[in-house]
Amino acid sequence: MSLANHLVELQRRHSALERELVELKAQPATDELTIAEMKRKKLQIKDEIVRLTKQEPPTIFH
Numbered sequence: 325m326s327l328a329n330h331l332v333e334l335q336r337r338h339s340a341l342e343r344e345l346v347e348l349k350a351q352p353a354t355d356e357l358t359i360a361e362m363k364r365k366k367l368q369i370k371d372e373i374v375r376l377t378k379q380e381p382p383t384i385f386h
Contacts, residue, residue: 327376334373341366 325333345362348354 331373331376334369334376338366338369338373341369 341362345359345366348359348362
């Protein structure tokens with residue numbers, strides 16, 4: 325999988341978690357632990373996206 329494809333997949337997963345969180349928060353009987361775990365997963369994905377987008381391309385020596 326190329327870096328670009330990996331980033332697209334991470335962004336897709338991040339957006340999906342965001343949608344799930346919005347839906348769960350709208351339900352009055354939602355478990356706070358479940359919400360916290362989803363937020364943690366979402367943050368981990370976001371951190372990986374940032375880390376990958378900040379990577380510099382490798383230097384090629386001639």
